[in-house]
Amino acid sequence: MNDDTGVDLSFGLEDVPVLCKSLTSPAFKYSSDNIQGPGCSIDPAEVTLPGCYCHSPSCHAESCCCLQTYGQAYESNGRLLHLNRTDSGYSSPVFECNALCTCGDSCSNRVVQRGLQLRLEVFHTESKGWGVRTLEEIPRGTFVCEYAGEVIGLAEAKRRQLNQRADENNYIIAVREHAGTDSIAETFVDPALVGNVGRFLNHSCAPNLFMLPVRVHSVIPRLALFAARDINAQEELTFDYSGRFGTQHSSEGLSTDGLQRKLCYCGTMNCTRLLPLDLSILS
Template identity: 35%
Template sequence: MLLTRGADVTLTDNEENICLHWASFTGSAAIAEVLLNARCDLHAVNYHGDTPLHIAARESYHDCVLLFLSRGANPELRNKEGDTAWDLTPERSDVWFALQLNRKLRLGVGNRAIRTEKIICRDVARGYENVPIPCVNGVDGEPCPEDYKYISENCETSTMNIDRNITHLQHCTCVDDCSSSNCLCGQLSIRCWYDKDGRLLQEFNKIEPPLIFECNQACSCWRNCKNRVVQSGIKVRLQLYRTAKMGWGVRALQTIPQGTFICEYVGELISDAEADVREDDSYLFDLDNKDGEVYCIDARYYGNISRFINHLCDPNIIPVRVFMLHQDLRFPRIAFFSSRDIRTGEELGFDYGDRFWDIKSKYFTCQCGSEKCKHSAEAIALEQSRLARLDPHPELLPELSSLPSVNP
């Protein structure tokens, strides 16, 4: 009943349990199945690092364990105490045999050993986001990254003089949910690009996204109007994880429909001149103001989960420039939306752009593994070969044979 009325299955209690944790604790496989069908996160971790499978195994609820395993639960995940579901299960019990069979089946698939992914941080955001963002590593001994400060909104370390004067804001006078064509904020964006579920409309231009002006504090509408998506923060469940070839990456812990807001690119607002003198330019995002001063977001020292999102030549998310608390066109917020349906467990990635690779391909190559990869060592070699046939002086082309692979 509650789910049909739009109940939020991602809400947590004081110990960060979601409703699936409680269904597991009570041993109700029927309720757990309903919640899973409503896209409840099977791998959500609470304050203790326990997943629903940890709880079901500890309480010896065989039906719940079977359900979770059938939906792809990983019995090798470790909680805060370092325990897997195995460690919490009495030997030779029904649950133990279920886990044993699952392990044999998993080991048999592809005849490959299963790497154990350990939860090394239950929430890299430290509670600053709507949902916790755990960090796991099943590749090497690298600890959770701590060489930056997690922030949920852009910060300034020098004066940027952003125009935040509320009297300068164009605003709507809507008394409904801002779904009509009369909404001024929608008109500023050409139209309101969000549907009733807060997703981008199918006709939204993903190649050259228009600016989006969300409703702001000067508007007459309610806080829950349909034109306030990005300012409502992260709603999807994400995970920071260690990849095999590209260092840290971000993946989805739930199915994400096309057009869903994922997260913002958050960091330190700096001028283009400041960006030019910074030694590490790996985390710069150009704000592309073509009519005057140019600014960037640098997530090297201050940033959120987006700083770990890798480049994909076949991206599944796109950046969109959004305005909310101010309308100073020099400083758009950068919001990532899914450009297609994203599967649970799929890595998130956007196209860093040819300008990035024009510079960085001198030092490393792309490891995204896509059939459409344009920046791998192989793709670059093919392009060099093509250019060599056209260029009478191929010796002037850069030497790429000794390039390392990208590993941020």
């Protein structure tokens, strides 16, 4: 691509190029989807969920078993997420129609699986290293991108975190889903070496994105990021690394259990000065 648009970091793997105008491209292997890593017993690319038998271009709640079982997560135009809580994002599980469903590719219940549809740019921030900004306006509830990478097991996540140098970034995201009183599903995603544009998103104590586990073909969820509010063009995209959204953080000491907490440079009014640190991986 020419200098006016930048280099496509996805090398054509995304429908929309992931632009980067920097002369030094970051070193990693781009993957638009999750891949199976050490300790993960299920291939994220394997279809493990049942499908519907709808033969219309788009599914309807009165006849689609997917929508009847899991609910209708998206608006009928297939673009915006139904936000059932004004301040805290979305709390219900999301299941999209999958490869076994007989509905069309344009079905309104197929959103995250369509991949990146927005023009995003990876750029150098003033104090936070790499970051991502949008080159177009994004309405509230829009799917922006995934946080994709290696899906690894707990033991591997612990090993990688313990072996990390102080000057290295921690990319591992741990998502815990509570399905009843005693059932907890854990997913660990590490895009450090293999990942997508989501790996460049910075933390903010007042983010404009929130993360939501979305299941498409596999029981392993995709960590989808949606717009928490209307976002202007050229605005940096951020999410809360702790997984919380719309809640206050507690500011703790600079060191926790021997691990150095890193300073937060989000610059928001409610900044807690420290990046979130998930010690549960190490327990």
